[in-house]
Amino acid sequence: MHTKQLxxxxxxxxxxxxxxxxxxxxKTVVFINLRDGHGLCQCILGIDDLGEExxxxxxxxGQESSIAVTGTVVVDERQIGGYELHxxxxxxxxxxxxxxxxxxxxxxxxxVDNRHLWLRSRRQWAIMKVRNSVIYAIHNFxxxxxxxxxxxxxxxxxxxxxxTDLFETDYYGKPAYLTQSGQLxxxxxxxxxxxxxxxxxxxxxxKSKTRRHLSEFWMIEPEMAFCDIFENMDTIENFLRAVxxxxxxxxxxxxxxxxxxxxxxxxxxxxxxRMSYDEAVEILKGNKEVNGQNSLTVIQADLDxxxxxxxxxxAEIAEREATIAAGGIxxxxxxxxxxxxxxxxxxxxxxxxxxxxxxxxxxxxxxxTYGQDFGGSDETVLTRLFDNPxxxxxxxxxxxxxxxxxxxxxxxxARGVDVLAPEGYGEIVGxxxxxxxxxxxVEKIQEHKLPMDVFQWYxxxxxxxSVPHSGFGLGLERLVAWVCKLDHVRETIPFPRYYxxxxx
RNA sequence: GCCUUCAUAGCUCAGCUGGUUAGAGCGGUUGACUGUUAAUCAAUAGGUCCCUGGUUCGAGUCCAGGUGAGGGCGCCA
Numbered sequence: 001m002h003t004k005q006l007x008x009x010x011x012x013x014x015x016x017x018x019x020x021x022x023x024x025x026x027k028t029v030v031f032i033n034l035r036d037g038h039g040l041c042q043c044i045l046g047i048d049d050l051g052e053e054x055x056x057x058x059x060x061x062g063q064e065s066s067i068a069v070t071g072t073v074v075v076d077e078r079q080i081g082g083y084e085l086h087x088x089x090x091x092x093x094x095x096x097x098x099x100x101x102x103x104x105x106x107x108x109x110x111x112v113d114n115r116h117l118w119l120r121s122r123r124q125w126a127i128m129k130v131r132n133s134v135i136y137a138i139h140n141f142x143x144x145x146x147x148x149x150x151x152x153x154x155x156x157x158x159x160x161x162x163x164t165d166l167f168e169t170d171y172y173g174k175p176a177y178l179t180q181s182g183q184l185x186x187x188x189x190x191x192x193x194x195x196x197x198x199x200x201x202x203x204x205x206x207k208s209k210t211r212r213h214l215s216e217f218w219m220i221e222p223e224m225a226f227c228d229i230f231e232n233m234d235t236i237e238n239f240l241r242a243v244x245x246x247x248x249x250x251x252x253x254x255x256x257x258x259x260x261x262x263x264x265x266x267x268x269x270x271x272x273x274r275m276s277y278d279e280a281v282e283i284l285k286g287n288k289e290v291n292g293q294n295s296l297t298v299i300q301a302d303l304d305x306x307x308x309x310x311x312x313x314x315a316e317i318a319e320r321e322a323t324i325a326a327g328g329i330x331x332x333x334x335x336x337x338x339x340x341x342x343x344x345x346x347x348x349x350x351x352x353x354x355x356x357x358x359x360x361x362x363x364x365x366x367x368x369t370y371g372q373d374f375g376g377s378d379e380t381v382l383t384r385l386f387d388n389p390x391x392x393x394x395x396x397x398x399x400x401x402x403x404x405x406x407x408x409x410x411x412x413x414a415r416g417v418d419v420l421a422p423e424g425y426g427e428i429v430g431x432x433x434x435x436x437x438x439x440x441x442v443e444k445i446q447e448h449k450l451p452m453d454v455f456q457w458y459x460x461x462x463x464x465x466s467v468p469h470s471g472f473g474l475g476l477e478r479l480v481a482w483v484c485k486l487d488h489v490r491e492t493i494p495f496p497r498y499y500x501x502x503x504x
Numbered sequence: 505g506c507c508u509u510c511a512u513a514g515c516u517c518a519g520c521u522g523g524u525u526a527g528a529g530c531g532g533u534u535g536a537c538u539g540u541u542a543a544u545c546a547a548u549a550g551g552u553c554c555c556u557g558g559u560u561c562g563a564g565u566c567c568a569g570g571u572g573a574g575g576g577c578g579c580c581a
Contacts, residue, residue: 024540031540042541063531078541097532098514103542104530105516109573165579181581206579207505219581338529339542342516349509349574356508357576364577375577418581427581475581489581500573 003039006073006083015070016041016085019120020061020096022103030058033080034069035120042076043069043085054090063102064120066093105342115495116504126254127491130247131480133254137246138199138220138474141239147195147222152182154201157454165205167215178203181473184403184458186223187434190469191461197222207499210376211488212426214477216497223471229405229415229433232470233391236419236429237272239474240389244268247483258484264423265483267387276394277413283385284365284378290385296366298384303358310351313344320344373399374418379426386422393417393432402444405433417472425482431472438462 001014018036025031030045047055049071061067071087101117111118118124142149155169155176166177182198189196202219224235244265248255255262275283282288286296320337361377368378373395383390394407397414404414416432435441438459445455480492490496495504 022542024538024543026538026540026543027536029539031543033541044539078539080541100514100531102515102531107516107574110515202581204580208577208579209574210576213580217581338517342529345517353509353575360507360576373579376580377577430581473581478581 002036003034003041003081003083006041006081009073010075010083011073013070013072013088014085015068016043017068018066020063020065020067022063023061025059030055030061032058032061032067032069034067034085037125040080041083041085042079043071043087045069045087045090049086049088050090057092057095058090061092061095062097063099064117065096067091068093105346112490112496112501113504119494122257124491126251126257127480127484127486128494129254130251130258130484131476131492133247133250134243134476134480134483135199137243137250138239138476140246141242142197142222145195147197148189148193150186150189150193150196150198151200152179152185152198152221154179156180167203167205180204181219182221183223183471183473186221186471187458187469188461190223190225190471191465191467194226195222195224209499212376212478212481214489214493214496214498217489217493218476220474220476221471223469225467225469227433227470228468229393229417229470232431232433232472233274233393233417236391236417236431236472240272240419240429240479241268243479244483255484258486260483260485264387264485268389270388272389272391272419273386274391274393277392277396278394280374280382280390280392281368281370284374284382285368286366293385295381295385296362299358299362299365299381302384303355303362306351306354306358310348310355313348313351317341317344317348371396371398376426379420380424383420383422383424383426389419389421389428391417391419400432402448402450403434403441405435406440419472421478421482423482423485425478427475428478428482429472429474431470433468433470436462436466436468438466 001009001016003016003018006014016034016036018034020032021035021040022033023030028047032043032045034041034043045055045058050058068091069085069087070089070091071085074084074086075082076084099117100114101111101121119128139149155171156179157174157176166180169176169178179200179202181202182200186196186198198219198221200218201216203216204213205215206213222235222239224232227235245268248262248265252262279288283290283295286294320341323337357377361381364375364377365381374382374392393416394410394413395404395416395418396412397404397406400414400416404416407413407415414432416430418427419429419431420426421428435444441455441459441462442452445452477489477492480486481489484492486492490498490501
């Protein structure tokens with residue numbers, strides 16, 4: 001029995017077990033918002049129903065105390081969830097005191113330090129539910145398409161894309177690395193099973209302090225035999241569309257709590273724009289328009305909007321501060337204004353950040369040198385013109401991994417594809433068609449100065465029944481961050497690991 | 505690795521061009537009051553102003569170094 005099942009028990013006596021999310025008390029009645037992991041329910045504890053002794057105990061309950069309440073389920077439209085419990089009995093498992101996370105605002109560091117408790121708050125609950133649905137939808141898609149799920153090893157002796165940024169461990173006296181990608185193993189498995197996908201943790205020792213990097217994250221890597229880059233792009237598009245639409249359908253309440261504008265996600269039903277690297281560079285540099293819009297002027301306009309908004313915020317702060325300073329108003333009104341001011345000041349800080357970054361991004365896009373990889377800011381500038389994920393393919397082969405297949409019609413390019421999410425979320429998928437020629441692969445391994453001996457088993461795949469094959473890697477946390485429209489990927493995983501963070 | 509912003513009460517923040525006794529709200533405690541929704545009202549406790557050194561008659565405030573954190577770049581998913 002939990003709070004999401006109350007609709008089946010209207011008028012009946014039930015017992016709910018959970019935690020005190022919030023409490024308001026008076027002389028003869030205590031209101032408790034009970035949180036049980038499924039939802040919330042307001043419980044009314046009256047002195048006449050409980051008796052003097054229990055009522056006094058109820059009054060003393062601190063936030064996050066664990067309790068069981070028994071009472072009658074009553075419909076009440078005003079309440080979260082639509083029901084409330086007229087309580088007649090109370091069992092206290094523990095009366096918790098001094099719970100550190102209040103219902104007020106907190107800073108990032110404090111919240112992450114208290115991640116084990118922060119997970120209980122409503123927003124975090126919603127994110128974890130969305131993450132769960134995303135994971136379920138991913139399995140659902142691949143299983144229904146006859147992919148076999150496989151687990152790639154986490155200890156590896158080789159490095160798919162070079163040895164930098166790897167976590168080294170001691171493996172019976174030899175160096176071993178925590179996996180950066182299961183792809184090479186996925187390729188081997190695809191030759192056995194036809195279509196496979198991995199779903200596992202990945203480790204990168206990048207010293208990145210940005211809102212889209214983690215040291216430990218979860219990656220989904222499908223690999224398909226007899227599949228070229230264009231079929232690969234079809235799969236990516238169908239896959240992302242299926243996952244996002246399923247999450248929208250299953251998590252309306254969670255997305256509502258997060259304040260997510262669903263219409264911005266529903267666009268995935270439309271085709272994803274596809275463009276070559278060459279075309280993307282032209283758009284990025286402002287030489288080519290998209291739907292009559294130029295990337296550079298749009299970003300400049302964004303900057304102007306930011307400046308205007310900051311002026312608005314500062315005017316409102318001054319106005320509210322004057323209201324408080326004038327005096328003669330109730331404490332509640334002061335609090336209300338003070339909270340608004342706090343919120344506005346946080347927004348101003350963000351806007352100031354934007355004002356420092358946007359001009360840099362603009363310059364970076366304008367001065368982009370053909371042949372380079374796109375940086376984080378370039379991705380943001382480029383995707384600003386689209387309302388759907390975009391797919392960029394045919395990259396200069398020099399900047400792509402050694403296993404990427406050359407375009408047979410134009411060997412300057414490798415058949416890689418990056419999927420860039422809208423709303424500034426950047427690269428969520430990287431993939432491509434794999435090189436099939438042993439000779440070209442050997443050449444590339446030497447070019448990248450990688451140790452040939454650890455790739456012998458991989459080269460075997462080209463010696464025994466080599467076929468065209470493709471695959472991609474999806475970063476789970478970046479996908480969840482986009483679906484939820486979060487500021488930072490660290491909120492998408494229960495216990496984030498990123499540069500400088502190992503606890504809790 | 506580079507650039508940038510910041511560090512004041514348990515939490516979120518204010519503290520002006522340096523000035524003697526360190527401020528608010530929330531949270532805690534006590535009381536009042538109320539079908540309340542981050543309730544409200546009153547009282548009350550709570551501080552090594554991150555650390556070290558410097559300038560000064562005087563430093564939370566200025567300077568240098570350190571430590572920790574936020575963000576951006578590079579790299580990536």
